[in-house]
Amino acid sequence: MSEKKVNKIKTAVLTISDKGSRGERDDLSGPVLAEMMLEVGAEIVHREIIADEIEEIKSALIYLCDHKNVDLILTTGGTGFAKRDITPEATLAVIEKESPGLTEKMRADTISITPKAALSRARAGIRKNTLIINFPGSPKAVRECLQSIIDIIPHGVEILTGEFTEHRH
C-alpha cells in the first residue's frame, strides 16, 4: 500500500521595520506569524528583521525564493502610507504572478474589526515555487489577517509545489 508523503510547509518570516532593524523596538509581529504557522504544522526555516529599504527587501525575497527554496514567505510591516513603507512595491518587483485573492480576503474579513484594515496595501504573489504574502505591521493586525487565510494557504502551496503539505486545525 502506498502512502502519501506529507511535507511541512518551509516558511520564512521577514519583519520589515526601521525601528526593529535598529533594535529600538522588540519585534512582536514576526513571532506571531511564526507561532501561528508552527501551530498548523509548518516549519520555520528563516527569520529576519530588515529595514524599510526596497533593495534589501528585494534581495532577501529573491534569496529565499531562488536559493533557499522556501515554500512560503510571510512579511510583516511596511504596507501602509508612511513615506518609507515600501514592502508591496518590493514584493511586486520580484513576483512573477500576483495572487490578489489572499490579501483581498484578509482585508474583507477583518474590515469589520477595524475599517483601518483598508489602509494596508499588502500584496501577495508567486516567484518560482514560492508564495509571498505581505501582512501589516502591528501584532494585532498580523494575527487577524493570518487567521483569515491560514486554512487556505496549504492548498495553494500544494498546487504550487506539487507536494502534499501538513496542516493541523
Ligand SMILES: Nc1ncnc2c1ncn2[C@@H]1O[C@H](COP(=O)(O)OP(=O)(O)OP(=O)(O)O)[C@@H](O)[C@H]1O
Ligand atoms: N514588528 C513589530 N513588532 C511590534 N509592534 C509593531 C511591529 N511593527 C509595527 N508595530 C506596531 O504597529 C504600529 C504601526 O506600525 P508601523 O509599521 O506604522 O510602525 P512604525 O513604528 O512606523 O514602523 P517602523 O519600525 O518601520 O518605523 C507601531 O506603532 C507599532 O506599535
Ligand SMILES: Nc1nc2c(c(=O)[nH]1)N[C@H]1C(S)=C(S)[C@@H](COP(=O)(O)O)O[C@H]1N2
Ligand atoms: N486586520 C487588521 N488590518 C490592519 C490593521 C489592524 O489593526 N487589523 N491595522 C491597519 C493600519 S492602522 C495600518 S496603518 C495598515 C498598514 O500597516 P503597516 O504600515 O504597519 O504595514 O494596516 C492596517 N491593517
